[in-house]
Amino acid sequence: MSQKPSSTYLIVGLIIGLIIGAAIGWAVTPKGVPEEEYNAVVSERDALRSELDAIRPEYEALKALVGTLPxxxxxxxxxxxxxxxxxxxxxxxxxxxxxxxxxxxxxxxxxxxxxxxxxxxxxxxxxxxxxxxxxxxxxxxxxxxxxxxxxxxxxxxxxxxxxxxxxxxxxxxxxxxxxxxxxxxxxxxxxxxxxxxxxxxxxxxxxxxxxxxxxxxxxxxxxxxxxxxxxxxxxxxxxxxxxxxxxxxxxxxxxxxxxWGTSLEIPYYLAGGDFYDVETGKLVLDKSALKDMFTLFYTLAQVDKVLPDTMIxxxxxxxxxxxxxxxxxxxxxxxxxxxxxxxxxxxxxxxxxxxxxxxxxxxxxxxxxxxxxxxxxxxxxxxxxxxxxxxxxxxxxxxxxxxxxxxxxxxxxxxxxxxxxxxxxxxxxxxxxxxxxxxxxxxxxVAKHGMSKPILHPKWGILKDMLLEHLVKVEKGTLTPDEAVESLVNAAQAELGEELIVRE
The missing domain is CATH 3.40.190.10 (Periplasmic binding protein-like II)
Incomplete structure (x- = not known):
């Protein structure tokens, strides 16, 4: 298939040019035209210009694309x-x-x-x-x-x-x-x-x-x-x-x-934690925030008995x-x-x-x-x-x-x-x-209280699996919140090494 010749651009450009030219032409007031009629023409011209401005990005996009397609x-x-x-x-x-x-x-x-x-x-x-x-x-x-x-x-x-x-x-x-x-x-x-x-x-x-x-x-x-x-x-x-x-x-x-998913991470974020450090590009575990998160789910499942310990x-x-x-x-x-x-x-x-x-x-x-x-x-x-x-x-x-x-x-x-x-x-x-x-x-x-927390690390999936594993143990009561924090941090450090920052 042949490529579209540059004449296509000229045709499309000519159409836009004609619209612009017409709009400009209407702005020249012939002698003897009543002011009311002239103002109506000016208003129509301005509306046309607005419509032109609105479609200009689409026009420019198509003009740029045409030459790359059959x-x-x-x-x-x-x-x-x-x-x-x-x-x-x-x-x-x-x-x-x-x-x-x-x-x-x-x-x-x-x-x-x-x-x-x-x-x-x-x-x-x-x-x-x-x-x-x-x-x-x-x-x-x-x-x-x-x-x-x-x-x-x-x-x-x-x-x-x-x-x-x-x-x-x-x-x-x-x-x-x-x-x-x-x-x-x-x-x-x-x-x-x-x-x-x-x-x-x-x-x-x-x-x-x-x-x-x-x-x-x-x-x-x-x-x-x-x-x-x-x-x-x-x-x-x-x-x-x-x-x-x-x-x-x-x-x-x-x-x-x-x-595991974002809704389970929110208590951790609300406690001041982050799982990703933008400056270094490394993963993060905040021990204080982890304890607050695990304590919440431990309380719901094991203390107050208002959350099933089999949710996962x-x-x-x-x-x-x-x-x-x-x-x-x-x-x-x-x-x-x-x-x-x-x-x-x-x-x-x-x-x-x-x-x-x-x-x-x-x-x-x-x-x-x-x-x-x-x-x-x-x-x-x-x-x-x-x-x-x-x-x-x-x-x-x-x-x-x-x-x-x-x-x-x-x-x-x-x-x-x-x-x-x-x-x-x-x-x-x-x-x-x-x-x-x-x-x-x-x-x-969301506009007032929303948090954007992208985690842009190739080993985030590994850390998510560890978080889920420890959440299950917390909700089942086989680990206390303190035990879960220490176990998770140790396991993550062993697996992720220098790719992990641990904060107290």
């Missing part, structure tokens, strides 16, 4: 996306974006068809997902776009390419995605992905159970604010959980995730059914679960619950402080699309990833999955404004 024929691409049962727009939006980009490219003279095979998988075993991708890569059959793998590992292995070149080329076009999200795709001074959505942890509670405990509506509605101010702590809520269990209103006070390894379905059916008072979850409960049949009577049921029976807040007056908070960060190094069209793949988050597509994914929008403009997009009440509220407290 003039006609079929471009075949593929993408693998993963997530929860309700994250399927991660794949669907790539197909939509490919068709949108195809239409735009045809508008500048390329007679091409983009065939996007966009695959989605509900993944609970992320190790298996990584192995599946690694096998495809080894066979030379990797997709053009991948998500759901560790960015640092993928970059070090050469599975994905840096997007620095494309970020610089299309920077004006990309400004609608907040800078802090682009910062989150950086490793060793380079960018490695395109932000797709924003995840935030959410601490959920059952309003209906609190009502049965005698709480007034005013007290229930005030709980999130009291948690945010540090007036209500984890240990205060443990007492509420004990009361609810003792009265037979719930089976358990608390549930958390069945494997429990099926996700059992966990969600426990909370959605009101057998658990507090759930250490994420914003996306709000959407999942409306799509997956967890409720034993209602099946997938309507959002009205959630507003009536479920409340949400920050993760509580560990002590009175302490800090409450949540973690937040982007899901990412990556461009595989085996892709024949990496620049095209990059733009497809970007167009997959335009406000209509961003909104569909946000409202379906309950992940936060990735773009500024989506927050003002009418369909999102109309239906995104939950996400708007979560976005508000």
């Amino acid at each position: 003039t006609d024929g079929v471009i075949t691409m593929s993408a693998w996306s993963a997530g929860s049962p309700v994250d399927y727009y991660r794949a669907e939006n790539l197909k939509r974006a490919a068709k949108l980009l195809e239409t735009l490219l045809r508008g500048v003279g390329l007679n091409i068809t983009i065939e996007m095979d966009s695959y989605y998988e509900h993944v609970s075993d992320w190790g298996a997902w990584k192995s599946k991708f690694a096998s495809a890569f080894e066979a030379g059959e990797a997709p053009d776009i991948i998500s759901g793998i560790d960015m640092v590992e993928a970059a070090e292995a050469g599975w994905i390419v840096s997007v620095d070149e494309y970020y610089a080329k299309y920077k004006d076009l990309l400004a609608d995605i907040p800078e802090y999200l682009w910062d989150a795709v950086k490793y060793k001074g380079k960018m490695w992905g395109v932000p797709q959505d924003v995840a935030s942890q959410v601490f959920y509670f059952r309003k209906d159970v609190l009502r049965q405990l005698g709480w007034s509506e005013e007290e229930i509605e005030a709980l999130p604010d009291k948690i945010a101010k540090g007036e209500v702590t984890w240990y205060d809520l443990a007492e509420v959980g004990k009361e609810a269990v003792a009265k037979g209103l719930v089976q358990w006070g608390f549930f958390h995730r069945p494997n 390894g429990t099926s996700w379905r059992e966990i969600h059914m426990g909370f959605v059916n009101g057998r658990v008072l507090f759930w250490l979850g994420g914003s996306w679960h709000w959407g999942e409960w409306q799509k997956v049949e967890y409720h034993e009577t209602l099946g997938a619950v309507p959002e009205s049921y959630l507003w009536e029976n479920v409340g949400f807040a920050l993760y509580p402080a560990l002590e009175k007056g302490g800090k409450a908070g949540v973690t937040t960060g982007p899901w990412k699309y990556y461009i595989c190094s085996q892709s024949k069209y990496p620049e095209l793949a990059f733009l497809i990833c970007y167009f997959a988050t335009i406000p209509p597509y961003d909104t569909d994914h946000a409202l379906t999955s309950s992940h936060l929008p990735v773009r500024y403009s989506t927050l003002n997009y009418p369909p999102f404004v109309e239906k995104g009440g939950f996400l708007y509220k979560v976005s508000t407290f």
Whole structure:
């Protein structure tokens, strides 16, 4: 296939030039034209200029891309996306974006068809997902776009390419995605992905159970604010959980995730700990924060008996059914679960619950402080699309990833999955404004209290496995919090050596 000649640029440029020329021409007032008519023309010119400014980044992007693509024929691409049962727009939006980009490219003279095979998988075993991708890569059959793998590992292995070149080329076009999200795709001074959505942890509670405990509506509605101010702590809520269990209103006070994840790290962060040192690029264990974290989970499981000591390894379905059916008072979850409960049949009577049921029976807040007056908070960060190094069209793949988050597509994914929008403009997009009440509220407290804690180290997976192993022993009571801290630190030092910083 031949390459598109430079005359295409001239044609597209001529169209833009004609628009500009017309706008400028209208600004010259002929003699005898009434002032009212002249002002109307000026207003129309200004509106036209605004529209031109709005489309200029897209025009510049297409102009830059045209010369790298064939003039006609079929471009075949593929993408693998993963997530929860309700994250399927991660794949669907790539197909939509490919068709949108195809239409735009045809508008500048390329007679091409983009065939996007966009695959989605509900993944609970992320190790298996990584192995599946690694096998495809080894066979030379990797997709053009991948998500759901560790960015640092993928970059070090050469599975994905840096997007620095494309970020610089299309920077004006990309400004609608907040800078802090682009910062989150950086490793060793380079960018490695395109932000797709924003995840935030959410601490959920059952309003209906609190009502049965005698709480007034005013007290229930005030709980999130009291948690945010540090007036209500984890240990205060443990007492509420004990009361609810003792009265037979719930089976358990608390549930958390069945494997290691960010929601389990939040108490450690709220205690002042970090797992990664930005300056040195090394992993970190803060012994004081570790003790606070282990003490919390030991207290919940072994002292107050409001958390099962078998949480790790429990099926996700059992966990969600426990909370959605009101057998658990507090759930250490994420914003996306709000959407999942409306799509997956967890409720034993209602099946997938309507959002009205959630507003009536479920409340949400920050993760509580560990002590009175302490800090409450949540973690937040982007899901990412990556461009595989085996892709024949990496620049095209990059733009497809970007167009997959335009406000209509961003909104569909946000409202379906309950992940936060990735773009500024989506927050003002009418369909999102109309239906995104939950996400708007979560976005508000994320803006005030959100923490971004990327851990950009190739051996983070090793340390996570050690943390999980010791958490299991703490919750089962085979190690005290102090014993767990010492055991974990010793094991991590032996395994990680100079790659680990230990703080008292």
